[in-house]
Structure formats: structure tokens, C-alpha cells
Amino acid sequence: MPExxxxxxxxxxxxxxxxxxxxxxxxxxxxxxxxxxxxxxRDRTVGVAPVGCSVLAYNYFDCDFHEAAHxxxxxxxxxxxxxxxxxxxxxYQGDGDLASIGMAEIVHCANRGEKITVVFVNNAIxxxxxxxxxxxxxxGQVATxxxxxxxxxxVGHPIRVAELISTLRTPAFIARASSHSPLAAVNAKEMLxxxxxxxxxxxxxxxxxxxxxxxxxxxxxxxESTEWLEKTxxxxxxxxxxxxxxxxxxxxxxxxx
Amino acid sequence: xxxKLMKGAEAIGEAAVQAGCHLFFGYPITPQNEIPEYLSxxxxxxxxxxxxxxxxxxxxxxxxGAAGAGERVMTSSSSPGISLMxxxxxxxxxxxxxxxxxxxxxxxxxxxxxxxxxADYFQTTKGMAHGDFRLLALAPWSIQEAAxxxxxxxxxxxxxxxxxxxxxxxxxxxxxxxxxFYEDRQPIKELPPKTWASTGWKxxxxxxxxxxxxxxxxxxxxxxxxxxxxxxxMERDEVRFATYGAVDSADVVIIxxxxxxxxxxxxxxxxxxxxxxxxxxxxxxLWPFPYKAVREVASKAKDILVVELSTGQMIEDVRLALxxxxxxHFHCRLGGMLVSPEEVIDKVKAIKAGTSEEVQHA
Numbered sequence: 083m084p085e086x087x088x089x090x091x092x093x094x095x096x097x098x099x100x101x102x103x104x105x106x107x108x109x110x111x112x113x114x115x116x117x118x119x120x121x122x123x124r125d126r127t128v129g130v131a132p133v134g135c136s137v138l139a140y141n142y143f144d145c146d147f148h149e150a151a152h153x154x155x156x157x158x159x160x161x162x163x164x165x166x167x168x169x170x171x172x173x174y175q176g177d178g179d180l181a182s183i184g185m186a187e188i189v190h191c192a193n194r195g196e197k198i199t200v201v202f203v204n205n206a207i208x209x210x211x212x213x214x215x216x217x218x219x220x221x222g223q224v225a226t227x228x229x230x231x232x233x234x235x236x237v238g239h240p241i242r243v244a245e246l247i248s249t250l251r252t253p254a255f256i257a258r259a260s261s262h263s264p265l266a267a268v269n270a271k272e273m274l275x276x277x278x279x280x281x282x283x284x285x286x287x288x289x290x291x292x293x294x295x296x297x298x299x300x301x302x303x304x305x306e307s308t309e310w311l312e313k314t315x316x317x318x319x320x321x322x323x324x325x326x327x328x329x330x331x332x333x334x335x336x337x338x339x
Numbered sequence: 340x341x342x343k344l345m346k347g348a349e350a351i352g353e354a355a356v357q358a359g360c361h362l363f364f365g366y367p368i369t370p371q372n373e374i375p376e377y378l379s380x381x382x383x384x385x386x387x388x389x390x391x392x393x394x395x396x397x398x399x400x401x402x403x404g405a406a407g408a409g410e411r412v413m414t415s416s417s418s419p420g421i422s423l424m425x426x427x428x429x430x431x432x433x434x435x436x437x438x439x440x441x442x443x444x445x446x447x448x449x450x451x452x453x454x455x456x457x458a459d460y461f462q463t464t465k466g467m468a469h470g471d472f473r474l475l476a477l478a479p480w481s482i483q484e485a486a487x488x489x490x491x492x493x494x495x496x497x498x499x500x501x502x503x504x505x506x507x508x509x510x511x512x513x514x515x516x517x518x519x520f521y522e523d524r525q526p527i528k529e530l531p532p533k534t535w536a537s538t539g540w541k542x543x544x545x546x547x548x549x550x551x552x553x554x555x556x557x558x559x560x561x562x563x564x565x566x567x568x569x570x571x572x573m574e575r576d577e578v579r580f581a582t583y584g585a586v587d588s589a590d591v592v593i594i595x596x597x598x599x600x601x602x603x604x605x606x607x608x609x610x611x612x613x614x615x616x617x618x619x620x621x622x623x624x625l626w627p628f629p630y631k632a633v634r635e636v637a638s639k640a641k642d643i644l645v646v647e648l649s650t651g652q653m654i655e656d657v658r659l660a661l662x663x664x665x666x667x668h669f670h671c672r673l674g675g676m677l678v679s680p681e682e683v684i685d686k687v688k689a690i691k692a693g694t695s696e697e698v699q700h701a
Contacts, residue, residue: 125540125542126539127539128408128538130404137552140550144546146538146546146548147549148403148407148537148550149548149551150400150403151403151427154403157401157403160364160401161401161405161406161407161408161412162405162407163404164364164401165388165404165412168539169408169538169539186396186397187397187400190393194390
């Protein structure tokens with residue numbers, strides 16, 4: 083009897099995605115789906131899709147889904163989770179969605195400690211609209227709205243979301259991973275597993291930033307893209323766990339009598 | 340339940356709870372803060388949730404999430420906050436989500452002022468945001484009616500899977516009046532289970548996708564026609580209005596809604612003492628507008644007077660109701676100033692004396 087050693091996760095639909103060749107959204111979808119399968123929560127998971135390249139994520143995950151307005155996924159997720167605390171709720175958002183138009187929603191959702199999981203895919207550019215500069219675009223990186231490369235004197239430096247959210251006291255699991263190599267993907271899955279587990283245990287807000295490639299809008303081949311991510315993005319966006327529920331920075335503050 | 344003296348804002352909040360709404364998301368703005376304040380302590384008592392959102396933009400999207408998960412949910416705000424919610428309301432209409440929004444109108448434009456106004460009539464009835472949708476809008480004139488309409492709003496929202504707005508002015512929020520809640524209140528519509536909601540997919544129904552995105556134009560056209568069918572049903576079945584005074588033989592018929600209509604009723608009663616016959620049509624649904632009722636009563640009256648706390652936004656609908664050009668007279672106060680019964684009495688007398696200027700149409 084042949085044994086299947088690699089199958090489609092139950093939480094992924096059996097359809098082709100619209101993602102470009104070399105884009106790592108497909109990998110990240112798979113990692114999320116594997117984690118949902120392994121935790122056995124598919125039938126009580128509700129996802130929230132963003133506006134951006136992953137706007138059609140509801141077609142690719144085999145669970146109930148909301149498609150949110152641009153940037154508002156954390157607010158939508160808040161509504162779902164408050165309505166039905168028994169559901170496992172995650173948002174899946176890109177960097178234009180989360181770090182630009184949706185900055186208020188992500189900061190306040192994290193700061194309220196909503197017990198949801200945020201999968202934040204950072205590919206340093208606006209993908210769906212055609213390669214405009216994002217809040218995460220690297221200094222000097224060419225985009226269609228910064229054709230001479232990002233000028234930090236004019237538009238500031240890229241925003242490090244994991245670090246920024248980590249400055250808040252409430253949110254409790256904040257990590258950054260990457261998807262540019264098999265080893266990085268294994269680590270990303272571990273981060274996602276921890277994030278979803280903390281939610282299932284009803285412990286805390288969790289966010290995993292996953293660095294991703296965009297060969298189409300970076301103007302590179304898929305192989306060049308993973309190399310560019312490693313050489314250019316990794317030094318600025320270090321991987322690691324920035325905050326855990328048991329960390330010292332979440333010890334109770336002395337209360338006034 | 341016995342009658343209880345309640346502030347309008349509290350009655351609105353309690354009405355939501357009585358209607359089975361256990362979720363409220365909102366952002367502070369005057370003059371409606373007593374609604375979220377009341378519900379911040381009331382929701383936990385019924386095992387529900389109150390969340391003070393970071394903005395009105397976030398509030399309405401929290402409603403989108405909660406309604407999509409199948410629960411009754413409400414927000415309240417005032418004019419500038421409603422503008423911020425407009426985008427999200429369009430998404431709720433597109434995704435066919437039952438949400439209830441209370442707008443305690445204040446004077447505008449811009450920051451305007453915080454006192455009573457009806458300046459959001461166009462915003463409420465004529466396309467609040469992008470896309471081809473309608474908002475069922477209920478306008479109470481008393482605290483009891485506000486409490487009743489809020490409860491009805493939840494049934495209507497669930498039945499049509501569409502946003503419903505309860506539109507009051509600052510007086511509705513701030514007045515105190517006796518209110519009664521009925522323990523045996525039944526839904527005003529037969530409400531099917533929400534099998535479309537995202538409650539976790541056990542593969543025993545189609546996957547729930549709460550969504551307003553249709554990239555295929557043919558599919559979106561079908562969706563638009565489906566929404567249109569719902570709006571047609573609302574226009575056919577949900578028009579609400581009340582009539583007062585000498586509806587069959589009036590010298591003047593007044594068209595007014597909300598608290599302004601109460602002021603007008605005082606004027607009508609005083610004018611009756613002097614033998615001047617005045618009728619009134621009070622739209623209770625601003626959309627769908629009671630065109631037929633206005634047309635019928637107006638057809639029997641010599642003159643028509645619209646009274647509003649705006650520069651005449653409702654005149655457009657009154658004109659549409661008449662089917663043929665007729666003189667319309669108009670009286671308003673703006674900026675948070677209120678119409679007095681004396682002003683309405685003087686206006687009616689001026690119309691009868693032929694000294695009131697008609698509204699000019701271009």
C-alpha cells in the first residue's frame with residue numbers, strides 16, 4: 083500500500099490560487115492551515131481576509147470567513163470574537179492593509195488584548211494595486227510611487243510592526259518569521275503554532291509577522307527574490323520572538339491602594 | 340413592565356437589550372454619550388459585551404464582524420461619527436448584514452455644533468456612502484417611540500439582512516419621558532435561523548463567507564438586482580407614517596418628522612381653537628418615504644408646509660410625492676436652534692393671509 087507523505091491540509095480548499103509564481107502567500111496559507119489542522123480547530127475557526135493580494139483568501143481556506151474592508155480586519159475579528167468567544171478567529175493581512183490604512187485598528191486590537199491571532203504578511207510593497215511604496219518598503223527600494231527608490235528623508239523609514247506592537251504592555255505573543263527558505267518556513271510554522279495555541283488556551287492576543295516575497299513587483303525572479311529578502315530585509319527585520327505571555331514585561335504593575 | 344421615567348439615551352440602550360442585542364461597539368461623541376455609558380454597565384449584566392472602539396471606523400467594522408457571526412449588534416453615534424461609519428455601512432449592506440445604527444443628529448456641516456438638528460436627512464435617505472444600497476431609517480418623535488422603534492429595527496434588520504438606522508435628534512437623546520417595555524413583545528417579522536452566519540463550519544451547510552466583493556461583473560449584477568428586490572419589498576411593506584388633524588379638509592398640511600412634528604402638533608391644536616384647520620403627515624420611516632400618504636393628504640389641502648431642522652432637505656421628497664408642481668411653504672431653524680409652536684402658528688397664518696413666500700424651484 084502506498085503511503086501518502088504529503089497531502090493538502092484539510093483546512094485548505096482544493097482550488098488553484100491566483101498568486102504569482104514565486105510569491106510565498108501560498109506557503110504561508112499552507113502553514114496556517116497545517117496549524118489549524120493539527121490543533122483540530124478547523125470547524126470552529128473563522129478567518130478574516132484583508133484587502134490586498136490575499137483578498138480572496140476566503141476561497142483558499144476551508145473554513146468560515148469574513149472579507150473585511152481595507153485595514154479593518156482586526157476590528158472585524160474583534161466583533162466576531164466578542165460575539166462568539168468559542169470561535170478561533172484569525173486575521174490574515176498584508177503590510178499596506180495592516181501597517182498603513184489599518185494601523186489604528188491593529189494597535190488598538192492588540193492593546194485591548196483581543197484573544198485573536200494576526201498573521202501579518204510583510205512583502206515590503208503594495209502587491210495587488212501594482213507595486214506602490216508601502217510603510218514597510220526598504221530604504222532605496224524602487225516602487226511605482228518612489229521610482230528613484232525610497233527616500234527616507236522624504237517619507238521616513240520602514241515601520242517594524244512586530245517591534246512596534248511589542249512596546250504595548252497588553253499583547254502577549256509577538257514574533258517575526260520568514261518564508262524565504264524551507265528552514266525559515268519550519269520556524270514560521272512553529273511561531274504560528276504558538277500563536278494559535280495561546281488563543282485556543284484563551285490566553286492572549288498574538289501576532290506573527292511573516293516576511294514574504296513579491297517577485298512580480300520587486301522585478302526579480304523567484305530565486306533572486308528569496309535572496310533579496312535574505313540580504314535586504316532580514317538585517318532590518320530581525321526574526322525572533324519579541325514578546326511572550328510569561329515575559330517579565332507583562333508582570334502586573336503596582337496598583338494604587 | 341410598569342412605565343418608568345427614562346432619559347432617551349438610556350431607553351434606546353435598554354430597548355436594544357430587550358431586543359436581545361448583547362453586543363455594543365461605539366466611540367464617544369456628543370450628544371449621544373449616555374447610550375454607550377448606559378450599555379457599558381448594562382451589557383455585562385446580560386452576559387454581553389461592550390467595547391469602546393478606537394474610532395467610529397472601527398466600531399462599524401466590529402458590527403460587521405459580530406453581525407456576520409450571527410449575533411444582534413448595535414452602535415450609536417452622532418452626525419460626524421456617522422460620516423465615518425458610512426463606508427462600513429455600505430460594506431454591511433453589500434454583505435447583507437443585519438446591523439442597527441442609532442444616529443442622534445447634531446448640527447453641521449463639519450464639526451458644526453452639538454445641539455439638535457435634522458441636517459442628516461440627505462445622508463440618511465439619499466445614499467449615505469458608495470454603491471447602490473438603501474438604508475431603512477426610522478425616526479421617533481418620543482422616547483417611547485424611540486424604544487419601540489429600536490426593538491423593531493432589530494427585527495427589520497434581521498428580516499431584510501440590511502442595516503437599519505434609528506434617526507433622532509438631540510432632544511430624543513436628552514429628554515426624559517415615561518417608557519414601557521413589554522415583556523411579551525413578539526418579533527414583528529417571522530425570522531428564519533441565520534444559517535448564513537460564520538459560526539464555525541462543520542460542513543453541514545455551505546461555507547459561510549461574509550463578503551461584499553464580487554469581481555465577476557455578471558455575478559455582481561445579480562447581487563445588485565437581488566438587493567434591489569429587497570429594497571422594493573421594503574418600499575412596499577415598511578412605509579410608516581402617522582397623520583394628525585383635519586386630514587380631509589385642511590387649509591394647510593404640515594409635513595414634519597421627529598421632535599419637530601411634536602412642536603407642530605402643539606401649533607395645530609392651538610390653530611384649531613382659532614378655527615384654522617391644519618393637518619399633518621409625520622413620516623416615521625424616512626426611507627422608505629411615505630410618498631402616497633403625503634400625496635393623498637396634500638391633495639385635499641389648500642397649501643403645503645414643510646417644517647424641518649435643516650435648510651429644506653425633505654422638501655425634495657415632498658415634491659416627489661406631489662406628482663405635479665404645487666406651492667410649498669417652508670419653515671426651519673438651524674444650527675441647533677429649535678422651532679417653536681408660535682413660529683409654526685405665525686407661518687400658517689401667513690400662508691393663509693398670502694404673505695408667506697413659496698419655496699422657489701429651479
